[in-house]
Each structure stands twice: as C-alpha cells, then as structure tokens.
Amino acid sequence: MSKVLPQAIKSKADASANSLWVINYFTACGFLELLPWVGSGYDMERFGILAVSTPRHADVFIIAGYVTEKAVNRIKRIYDQMPSPKYVMALGSCPMTGGMYWDSYSTVKRIDKYIPVDLWVLGCPPKPENIGHAIVMAMNAIKKGFKGH
Amino acid sequence: MPEDIAAALASRFGESVSDLILGERSILFKAEKDAFHEALSLLKTLGFEHLSDVSVVDYMSEGEFEVVYHLWSHARKERATQKVRIPRESPAIDSVVDLWPGAQIHEREAHELFGIRFEGNPDLSPLFLEDWKEIPPFRKDFDTRAYVKKRYEADE
Numbered sequence: 108m109s110k111v112l113p114q115a116i117k118s119k120a121d122a123s124a125n126s127l128w129v130i131n132y133f134t135a136c137g138f139l140e141l142l143p144w145v146g147s148g149y150d151m152e153r154f155g156i157l158a159v160s161t162p163r164h165a166d167v168f169i170i171a172g173y174v175t176e177k178a179v180n181r182i183k184r185i186y187d188q189m190p191s192p193k194y195v196m197a198l199g200s201c202p203m204t205g206g207m208y209w210d211s212y213s214t215v216k217r218i219d220k221y222i223p224v225d226l227w228v229l230g231c232p233p234k235p236e237n238i239g240h241a242i243v244m245a246m247n248a249i250k251k252g253f254k255g256h
Numbered sequence: 257m258p259e260d261i262a263a264a265l266a267s268r269f270g271e272s273v274s275d276l277i278l279g280e281r282s283i284l285f286k287a288e289k290d291a292f293h294e295a296l297s298l299l300k301t302l303g304f305e306h307l308s309d310v311s312v313v314d315y316m317s318e319g320e321f322e323v324v325y326h327l328w329s330h331a332r333k334e335r336a337t338q339k340v341r342i343p344r345e346s347p348a349i350d351s352v353v354d355l356w357p358g359a360q361i362h363e364r365e366a367h368e369l370f371g372i373r374f375e376g377n378p379d380l381s382p383l384f385l386e387d388w389k390e391i392p393p394f395r396k397d398f399d400t401r402a403y404v405k406k407r408y409e410a411d412e
C-alpha cells in the first residue's frame with residue numbers, strides 16, 4: 108500500500124479526496140472484510156472517510172457482495188439519490204461476475220450493466236488490505252482530478 | 257425418547273400416521289393429508305409449541321411434493337418432524353397459521369418457491385422474487401442454468 112502522509116489541503120480536489128463519505132449497501136458476505144475498516148482496527152476515519160446514513164450525503168457508494176434482482180432495484184434508487192460527483196466501488200467477485208452464484212436464478216451477474224462502477228475490488232471476499240489499497244487509489248485519482256459520474 | 261408422543265399419535269390416528277422414527281430427543285413421522293392438521297394440533301397440545309420451519313421437498317418422479325413441519329418443544333427439549341405428501345398437480349394444503357401464526361412467512365416462502373397454495377394463509381404475495389414470470393424456481397423441473405443463460409445472455 109502506498110504511504111499516505113498528512114498534507115496541507117491545496118485544492119478542491121484535495122479536499123474532496125480527503126473527505127469521502129460513504130453509503131454502504133451490504134448485500135452479502137462481501138462486507139465481512141470491510142468491517143475492520145469501519146472499526147478501529149484499520150480505522151477509515153483517519154482518511155476522512157465517514158459512513159453516512161443517507162445516499163443524499165454520500166460521495167461513495169460501496170456495494171459489498173452479490174446483488175439479487177430485488178436488491179438491484181434498490182441499488183439503482185440509492186445511486187440516483189446521490190449527488191454528483193459520485194463514485195461506486197464494488198467489493199468481491201459476485202458483483203463482477205455473479206461469483207459462485209453465477210448460475211443462480213436471481214443474482215445479477217454484472218452490476219455495471221445497471222449502474223456505472225469506478226472501482227472493482229477482487230476477492231471472495233476482498234481482504235482489508237485490498238480494500239485499503241483501493242481506497243488509496245481512489246483518493247489519489249480524485250486528487251488528480253478524477254470526477255467519477 | 258418421546259415414546260409417549262408416538263403412542264398418542266398411534267392411538268389417535270392409527271394407519272394415518274406411518275414411518276415413525278424415534279431418536280434420542282426427536283420424533284419423525286409421515287401423516288396422511290386428511291390427518292396432518294389434527295396431528296400437528298395434537299403435537300402442539302403435547303408441548304411442541306414452537307414451529308421452527310415449514311419446508312418442502314419436490315419428488316418430481318413420484319408426482320408429489322412433501323411438506324415438512326419442524327417443531328420444537330422448549331419444555332421437553334425435543335424435536336418433532338412431520339411430513340405430509342400432496343400431489344404435484346395444482347398443489348394445495350391447509351395453512352397452519354391457526355396453530356402457529358409464525359407459519360405465515362414460511363408458507364409464503366414455500367408458495368413462492370414451489371407454487372404450493374396454503375389455504376387460509378392471509379398473504380401469499382411474492383416475498384423474494386420480483387417480476388418473476390417462470391415456474392417457481394425451486395421446482396425440480398425448473399432448469400436454472402438454461403434460465404440464467406437466457407436471462408443474462410447480454411451480460412456475458
């Protein structure tokens with residue numbers, strides 16, 4: 108993981124990157140290894156990341172785990188309620204391919220067919236280290252001007 | 257061993273109750289369709305006050321569904337399992353919400369996934385599935401893989 112050192116906020120992009128607020132949608136087991144980030148173990152708050160309780164306050168939408176046909180309709184609604192710029196992060200093999208539920212009658216196979224996804228984190232579920240790596244990548248991209256959707 | 261339960265069932269229902277298996281702390285048996293509700297009612301009065309689950313097995317080659325009631329007695333610390341067979345063609349069975357109100361959600365699920373009608377259940381509307389147009393997905397003749405290939409073809 109690249110080092111993130113405390114720095115002065117130099118631009119609006121810097122400010123956004125250092126204050127990502129997330130709305131979590133824990134559809135499944137993909138959430139398990141994100142938990143250490145929410146707790147004090149990996150402590151996402153030191154990156155300025157807060158979990159918010161409404162999509163209207165959120166910059167980042169984390170979809171953790173497989174998505175059912177029923178859940179995908181909720182996901183679209185949550186996504187539509189978020190203000191721009193917004194970023195979507197999908198955790199685990201399931202939202203990418205259906206994962207081990209690829210032949211299930213009610214699991215969608217590719218979440219990016221329904222909403223745009225900016226960051227995929229591989230794993231079943233992804234390790235906390237991978238999630239941390241993804242977060243730092245996202246912060247760096249946003250600092251460089253990445254606008255999401 | 258719940259031998260007293262077995263004796264009570266045998267004396268009350270005779271031939272309508274069969275294939276009785278007694279375990280250390282459990283009893284399992286089959287009931288005929290016309291006796292199944294009364295048998296459950298008797299079990300309830302004998303202490304099996306908790307309905308843990310209602311599940312279904314699809315015996316497609318025999319043309320039958322088997323509805324399985326899983327009961328638990330807190331007082332006796334024993335498990336009772338009752339099975340009842342119903343025809344697979346337009347399957348229907350009496351609801352047990354009059355005995356255990358909690359049966360409502362289990363029956364609703366079984367209705368959605370196997371298409372069994374539970375007569376007397378106040379709400380059998382879809383629970384998990386949205387816009388489902390195929391046959392109930394837990395039936396053995398539902399080809400999951402063919403459905404997935406067709407439904408998600410564009411995603412590949």
Ligand code: SF4
Pocket residue numbers: 135136137138171172173198199200201202206207230231232233
């Ligand atoms: S990728 Fe693995 S951990 Fe994630 S939702 Fe699928 S099965 Fe669960």
